[in-house]
Structure formats: C-alpha cells, structure tokens
Amino acid sequence: MPQTLIPNIHDFLSKIDPFDKLPQELQRKIACCIKISYLAKGEQVHFGGEHELRYLYVIRTGSMEQRKHNGMLRAKLGAEDLFGFTFLDEHKESQEDYSAIAIENTLLYLVPHSDLLNLLDEYPDFAEHFASNVQVRLHSALDVVWSDSEKGVFVKKVSEVSSDKIVVVDSSTPIRKVAEEIMAVCSPTAVITENGKIIGLVTDRDMTKRVIVAGLDYNRPVKEIMTPNPLTVGPNDLVLKASSIMMQNNVRSLPVVEGNNVLGVLTTTHLVRNNRIQAVFLIEKIKYANTVADLTKLTPERQAIFEALVEGKVSGDIIGHVMTMIMDAYNRRLLQMAEGHFGKPPCEFAWIVAGSHARNEVHMLSDQDNAIILADTATAADRIYFQGLAMWVCNSLDACAYPLCSGKFMAVNPKWCMPLKVWKASYSKWVANPEYESLLNVTVFLETRWLYGNESFNKELQAHLFSSIKDSHVFLSSMVRDSVSVNPPLGIFNSLVLEKSGENSKTLNIKKFAINLLVDLARIYGLSSGSEKAETMARFTHAYENNLLSEEMLKNVQGSFQFLTQVRLSHQLSALKEGKVPDNNIIPDTFGSFERKHLKDAFRIIADLQEYTKLKFDRQ
C-alpha cells in the first residue's frame, strides 16, 4: 500500500478531537485509510450492517442530522463533528440506533472500523479515545485535561508529600532520650509505641510546654507527657483530607501510619511548599479575624485560591470541597462574632446551611442558603434575638461576597428560623402535598448540613425527612416530574445551542440546562436510597450501592458531571480574569471541537438518565 501523505487530510485530522491526542505517526496512518464520500442534501448515510463496512464518520464540510427510529432528533452535527462511535462496538448488533441524514451537501471522511481497530492494536494507549462507550470517552477526555502532573497538592496522596523522618520510641524511653532523637533526626514529632502498638505522640512543642515550663524531670518516661490516641493519616489518604484534619483539630503534624507501621510524618511545612495549600492559611486567617471588615479584605485571596485550583486542573468535586470549607469558616467565624455582639444565645439552636453549600459544591457564584433550627422551648423573645443575629450574619456574609439568596432561603427570613417541631411539620407537609406546596420552592432545603450550634437538631430533622419520604407515595414521583420538565440541549451546532424543542439559543446556560438537571436527579436518588451524604456524586454512588442505578449509568453520570463542572468552573475563571462578573451563560463560539463533542455526550447521558428515572419512579 503506498503510504502517500496527503497533507490536507492529515492537517485537518490533526486539529480535531480525538485525533489531536494521537501521535503524528498514528494520525498519518489513519489519514491514509480514509475513504471520502459526498452526500447531497437529504441523502442518508447507509450504515453497513457488515462488520467490515462500518465506519467512524468525520464531517469535513456541510452538516448532518441524526434521528432516532421514531423520528426524534438525536443530534445535529456540523464540520469537524464525528459520529458512528456506537458502531465501533464489535458486540453491537448490526441494527442501528439512528439514521444520519445530510441537511446540507456534505463531504464526509470515513475511517473504516476494521482499519481503525488494527491501528489501535498497534497503539493500545490511544484506544480509549475511540471507545464505543461514551463513558469511557468522557473519562479519557478528563484524563487529558487533568494530567497527574498538573494536579494540585490537594489531590496528591499523603505519601507523596510527607517526610520519612520520624522518631519511633517505646513508651518507657526517658524524655531526654526522646528529645535527643528528635533533634538528631530533625523531626518535629515522635511516635510512642507500646508492644509494637502506637499509643501516643510527642511533639517538640510538648517538650517545651509539658516538660520545661512544667519543670518536669527529664528522666521520666515519655509516656507521662505524650498525647494519647494520636490522630494519624494513611499514606494513601488525600492531602486534602489530612489538611482538613489538621485544621479541625488545630494540630501541625500528623504521623503517616499504615496499620501499626509508622511510615513518616506530614507537617504544615510540607504543605506550605506548594502554594495551593494557601487555602489552609486563608482558613486560619478567617478564624482569627476580629471584625467583618477584616473578613471582607480576604475576598481577593479567596478568589486567588479559586483561580489557582481551576488553573491547576484540580477536579471539580475537590474545588467544591475546598471552597465549601472556606465558606464554612467565614460563616462559623461570623456566628462567633455575632454572639459577641448580641450576647449568649438565649436557647439551644442549630445554624444549618442548605443547597449547594450543604452539598459541598460551593464555587465562585454561590450565594448563601441557610436557616436556623430553634429548640422547641424557644420563646417569642428568643426569636427576636435570633432574628437580629441572623440579620447580622447574613448581611456580613453578603459583605464578604457571599450574596444574599434571591429566593430568600436565609435564616433572616422568619419562615426559615423556626423551632424544630415547626420544621418537622413543614417537612411533613411538603412531602405529603408536593404539588400543592410547589416543590421547586423548597428543594433547597431537601439537603441541609449542620454548621454551628446543636448538631443533633439537624440530625433529627433529616431523620424525620427520610422517614416521611419513605412513607409517601407521591413525593418522589412528583419530584421526578418536576426535574424532567427541563431537558438538556441536543448539542452545539455551529455557534448555536440546539434545544430539544428545535429552537436555538445563542448561549448555553450550563447550570440550568445541564448541571442542575443532574443535581436534581441526584437528589431524587439520594433521598430515595436514604443517602446521608448530599454531594451529587455521593448520592448517585449511594443509589448505585443500593441497586437503583447500574454501574454503567453511574460511571456515565460521573464522567459527565465532572466534565460539566469543569467547563463551568473554567468559564467562571475566564470571566474573573477578564474582570467580569462570572455567570453560567457560555457562548458556544468559545468551544473547541473537544468541548463540543464531550458536551454532546454529557447532554445525551443526562437525557438518558431522565428517561430512565421517569420510567423507574412512575412505576412505583
């Protein structure tokens, strides 16, 4: 076979996804086996049922439409778009899922299935890019964008940043000997063992505080000054987890332990080496801020952290967690300050957060959703105290660039500052009469997270919600009806977003038409499977563990949610960089062929899940 290079074909292929991810040599080989065909307007692609007649199609010029057998539009495709992945599956029956019709005169490049498979055998590393399965394709898309080397310290494993310099001594060792070893090894920490088991920890600080200042005899066994039952981390834990343990417990070092084996130590110094851990320092600063004015000055720092995380290609769920931890810190600090202003609370209460804040999915656009659960004993006078406190906290959060909630889902609203029994009665009412109560208005409270005060109030309320849902026949199905009333777009066509109704719009509201649809579906699955975690992905995972979703579906949804989140966060980042107020409206012109293709996959996955959910919950 003459391997004659046709530069035009090769150039074209090398610029479009997924061919652009392949080595030149492979691109060239694929280009050489292309067949070119031309469809007049209205002409249909004849998908060969025969294995050797199957192709991956690349639109060179023109445009096409895919329709399902019932005539429903599946997608509209333009130049540089690909189709025919589903036919790459060898096990797939020859029966096709859809037909493809040219809506303009169209020049098509056909990559024969058999040639492609042979080439991918030679280059197995790149096979994923051509997977017949959308989920695998989305997964490989994420890998390309978030290569390991680019990931921030948060997503690294503890073992990658910790030091292996640590002192391990028996509990009977004299204090002085331990101090000498600490100095010799340059470790800030010694792990104390007894019969090979870890029983305690001593830091250089403990030496100063508990020995020198206390005037203790250096020859006493170290057991007497150690901190028993020390906090530890595993070598495979994420640095994010370790740093949040350190922050929550106010410790500066954590032994890295596997079983009873001490492997090393992780200290704040290790984290500082990478500036992305500045989130930890921001949280420290928030903790020690004394006035609202001090807090408001930290907003640019928060934005800088957000930008660093998005630029560092840290995955969306971790960004959500970090931004949530920061928002939690602001909110807690403001509540402490408020108690300083208004005096001690007159009764027990819990400050809870709702919506994306409760789901640990905070980003740069997040507004505040919060509420107060009062003890049932609260008096009218008590409520006036909390009204004042909530007013102050909500306005201060607003001053710290956490805007007031447009739906007024805030503790400052008397409706959302109620005794526990009233909350429970409200939940019962919502669950019993979902139609009447207009569910959409309260979905934000279908996930709540305790932040401050008496944690048991929130636990009790959640337990009540779950048991009410279990007893209700109408609640979930009416939630499903609400959530599938909005559909994802069919795809991006030229510079327009093609909506299912057949209309086009100039921008894609990625929140309304994609992310929220998944968040809503996740809520349904989370509530019906009784998931305690409220994170969107955690809810889907819980549903999968309880056999409400197939593994295939879970992975599909996971891939698309991550991809959509990443697109949204990158969009926010570029707006911030241009000094604009970030929004959720994305102009399709900014998409490359990569985004277009993967967005289309993601939209399709959402649409499939909506269909599946509709059937599943209607039957019940």
Next chain:
Amino acid sequence: MRAILNHFHPLNKLKRERERYLANHEVPDNIKALLSAPLPSLDDDIFALDYLSVDFETSGFDPKSDSLLSVGYLPLIKQQLLLSEAVETLIQSAENIKAETAVINHIVPEMLEQGKPWVEVMDTLLAESVGKVLIVHGSVVEKRFLNHYIAINYKLPPLPLLWADTLQMEKSLHMYKDDSATDDFRLGSIRARHNLPEYSAHGALVDSLATGELFLALLKIHFEGTDSSVRHMKFDYTRAL
C-alpha cells in the same frame, strides 16, 4: 428507434473506435488490456462505475518542450475516494524545470532525482486505469502528456479512452444561466461554490483528490432526482488537443 439512437450514442462510438484501434494497430499487452476492458453500458448506473481521478504536474503545456514532473491519482469506487490507494510519484528527469514552475509546484530538480522513471510511472497509471473512467479537471494537460507518452514510448496514436472533465461538467451547469458571477472556473473557486473545503497545498495528488471530490459533488447535482443511467452522462470523448 432506440437501437439506432444507441448506435449513435458517443459511448457506443467509442466502443467501435476501440475495436478499430485494436484491429489497426500492433499494441502491447498492457494497452490491449486497457482498450479491451468493457466500457460501461448505457443502462448502467453512473454512480456504480469505477473511476480514477488523475492529475499531472508539468513544467508547461507543451509536452515537446515541457516536462512531466509528477503524477497523482486515486480510485473512486462505489462513490468513495480511497485514500489507501492514492498514488503520487515524481518523474525521474532533471531536465527542463523552469524556475517559476518549480516555485508553483514546490518541485526542484533534486527532488526529481528521487523519482521513478517516466516509463514505469506511466505504465503503472495505464494499468490502474483498466476498466475505469478517468476524471480530470480541464483535460488538456493530462491528455497531451499522455498522448505524448504513448507516441514516444509505443509509437501509437492517442488512445480512445473514456474521460470525465469536471471543468466541462461545471460549465454545463452554468450554460443556460445568465450569471456573470460564475466565470471563474479555477478548481479552488468551483470547489468553494460547492461548499467543498479549501485545499491550500498544491500537488498532483492533492489536486486529483480535489478533482475527485468535486466530481462526486457534480454527479449528485447533475443527477439529482433524475435517471442516473450512463446514457445521460456527458463524458469527454475528445482524444487529441
């Protein structure tokens, strides 16, 4: 009546010319194979024929004073252009390359030294052409240089081959239309009118590919919604130019 019309159809005239040519000339086996391969019959579907899209790069229009620099072609089978069988060969002959042509074609004498002998390249092309309609854009150059080769190497007159010329096909589209805007018949301009991509590079193979794609588009336009049998196709039957 039909039989008489069929008899005078240029395709059947070409068939008789081929028979006469073979009868009147002593031809080598490869030419015999080429000319005795069956021609399409009038009721065949035009879309079902086998084609070969061809382009020559030369240093000028006159084969006596100019040289053939490279030959590119690829088959068009079942309405698909097959890149896997695309061929582009430089002709081994360093003579006569004009500086300005070298600039246009990006072919310099050193490159031609790496090429293959004229005879080998042309005979391979003839072998590839068996049973196929030759597609060209503006047939002058290809016909002149092919005829020249047949004359020099085989001492034979021009071969009665079946050609399709995309330039003529495009012109016939505009024949009855009064639009002065379409007096630009360069390959690139015509392609742009038919919404085909712009191919910036220049070379025998790229041009033969560009011609092949244009041919596909033109066939669809000519035969849209009408009888696509061979009798309605206007092939190019001219031999000498």
